[in-house]
Amino acid sequence: MLPPFALERPDRLEDALALIGDDCLPYCGGTELLMAMKLNVLRPSCLVDLKGIAALARVEWRGDSLVIGGAVRHASLAADAEISRSLAVLTVVEQRVGNARVRTQGSIGGNLCFAEPRSDVATLLAALGASITLASSTGQRRIAITDFVLGAYETVREPTELLVEVLVPSARLKSGVYLKHQYAERPTVGVALVREGENGVWRLAVGAVGDVPIVIEVSSLDEIDAEAVADMTDPIEDISGGVDYKQHLVAVYVRRAVQAAAEDLGA
């Protein structure tokens, strides 16, 4: 059951930042946080509801770059017409994140800050070369997504910091595919393959299988050796598969992603 807590509902970002700390946690969709509280893994005395802060709920384009507020929900991203036109791979991922309840309630910021190793969004953002902005009452900093996530459920975020935005640079120039093997509630393997521009580099990210996504940059699809990529992964052995099976799946899905990219993107 949910233990008792105080609920703060600021409508200004500064007020939220002033409250957030060790014992006062940011709360948006609650899809991970409330479960952790029900299990007594987290026991904050106070939650700061971010849903009333307009600055965190915006999706905007700065030139070719896409900026997504930390409290934007998966369902909003999945339904965003401009994203669907300009960065369809994000739409595809957001349409199939978690389940209907997670998509309706859960935010992109919460998803990233919980650093669930099997996050589809984190894997795609790694391939997209995205960065995030952390703000606190004393300032802010921007960090590449690959540097933000340290390991399973572990990020560089300080307790007083809030993930205020996700930035996908040159998003309009990027195109990609995302494929996943999902048998249980969360994917076993997720593979994102993204190209920047007609003749740009390819970035391959393999997630879900290990603690953090691995990212490889190549100049052509021919350079991707699926077996070699599989060998680079360090799979977590669990009830969805043993190490050998998961590495096999990585190779299968890398090959399928390469094939899909070649077909879909005319590479």
Added chain:
Amino acid sequence: MPDLEPGQTHLHAGRSVLRPDLIEKVTGAAQYCVDIRRSGMLHAKIVRSRRAHARIASIDTSAARAMSGVVAVIVASDLAGLFARFGHIVPDHEILASGKVRYYGEPVAIVVADTEAAASDALDYVDVDYEDLPAVMSAEEALAPGAPLVHEEQHRRVDVDSLSPVETGADQGELRTSNVAHEATLEWGDVDSVWPVAAAVVENRMHYPMLYAYAMEPYNAVASFDEGRLEVDSTAQHPFMVRDDLARIFSLPLAAVTVRAPYLGGGYGSKSYTKVEPLAAVASWRTGRPVKLVLDVEESIYTTRADSAEVHVRSAFDDQGHILAREIDIVMDSGAYADNSPLVVAKSVNRSFGPYRVPNLRVRGRSVYTNTSPASSYRGFGAPQGVLAGETNLEQAADRLGIDSAELRRRNLVRPGEEILHGKRGIDADLPADLEMVVGALREHAPEDQSWFASAMACSASDAGAFPVSTATVRVQADGSVIVLSGSTEMGQGSRSALAQIAAEELRVELRVVTVRQSDTGATAYERTTGASRTTTLTGLALQRACQDALSKLRSMAAEVKGCSADEIAPSPAGFALPGGDTISYGEVVRSWFGAAAGEVTGIGLLRREGATAKMPPFWEIGMIGVGCRIDPATGAIAVEQLVTVGDVGFAINPQAVEAQDLGAATQGLGCALFEELLYDGPQLMNPNIVDYRVPRMRDLPGRIDAMLAERRDGVGPYGAKGSGEGALNPIAAAVATAVARVVGRWPDRVPLTPERVWRLINETGPDDTTGDRSSPREG
């Protein structure tokens, strides 16, 4: 009232009517047990064992009792003076562990507090000092020579067939010598003489997993003990049997204990018999206030699961494919307490060899105690475990004999009326005809692309209905409306509408004037259980009799008030036709007879083992399934592209509901075939939650579903009906395993067939050894 159309024989029965509970369930207005509050109510939380098997050296509750909001902390020694155990077959199940704990998750103490949060917080402050004992975590370990005993004492067993109650008072049992909780056997002919002369002997072994019958509503109860009376609202499929257990615990008259079961948020057998009610009841008894106890999903998983099973089948055939003999050995891991597992294993024995002519048979089933969570009833009741091994054995025989497996079944299936179990009711179904329906549907809709695709079928017959003890009451009101009272629980299966349809049919009234009230031991009619697919058939028969009783009384009363003979009165809609052409409604009969705008007429219907229901089982429940599966060879993932169900129900009182039951049962069975398995890692489960324990979802539904009904009016129930709701589950794992074997060319030895297992099956090297032990690496 609907008019009879050509070909229709009934006004209400046989129509897909709107269920009366549908709207309130969809809108969320329906009251479930978890919604019930009482004034002055306290909240209980359970301190659970963190060991699989350990002696309890001491329990210190002082720190917990000192916490804010805590009213009481109850341990086993506080229950002195009570009969502090339950179990309707073997009364071995302690309300709170005393002396030792037998599984991780076993209740050790109850914390009762003003709020749920206060009770929850105090759990960690109950200090239990354990001394570890060697544990047996599987049936194999439990059966090994010299294995530690889960139970030292042999409790007196109840004779299930005679239904004699558990004797109260002291039952100093004998000491046990093994972990076998129950053994059931069935034998005829001489199997041993057959093996040497058979044209083919086919042997296989299948493992059926531990399952959780995931219900959206976890176990919960509110109990109120006051002045020698006990009232309990709970998630009980069988409120009358729970009442009997509670009355024994407190030495109360049955009439002093009331158990009510409102709508259940899913049961599937997991809510049969007593679960959390004694915990809530003793907490109320100690504190003198109403106590509510709500388990979470993890606690529910540790409360009851399905028996896992290791089943070994050996069958002999002549060169024409006729079965000469079958020998089957079933070992079930029943966990720490017997609960209903002795009956599950006994039914598994009856259901394991299939609805075939088997001239020589030997089946042995053992239910084994282990230091795991207790197993009990699960939809299908022993059939899925046995049928998985029995039907895949038959398919392997078809391969060996070079006979198409449908043809092999045609040659062996019992014909209508033929006995499956010697001396029992012959089969009240036409299995060869059902088989052709499946074969036809699979053939007709076979996909063009046959790569990595195979279809398969499987069938089963279950001796269903359980012991026929049912009652029903109808109360015809002064306005002619009708109240039906039944002790059968509505848990989503649609009994509320089926019973209303039967009453409306019998009384010739509109469906909307019938209200069905269920499952209150103090107010509704008695019903032994809501299980074994029995409600439509057995409660339905009792209800028909209750309606006839009411009609007979109303007719006599009409004759009295109209001054004519009862023989001169004929049936008419919602009333009677009188001599001379007038009609009189039931309401007018009631009002005229009582001489006021008041009164009611009550009809009673009683059902026992006599007449049409003398022979056991009351009916056979048929499972006849076809699946079409495609495998992704790179990942091992199975897509079930086609599902064929045949609901051989005699007569469908609500056809839409029957089809939905078949689809629900088949889907639940697909869960076991493809995804579901509780896995132990050391003393505790790896996946006691519904994130890691994967149940079927909408996306998993087969692309093509052919849900067919076979209505031959051959059942003993109303209008020729038989039970439904479990049959489609029983054979489906066998059908999926067969389809996988047809695609891969190797026989799996277990389900669920997860992508990883199928991939390993595809990539195994070496001979296809169907009898070898080929467990995948991470099974504990």
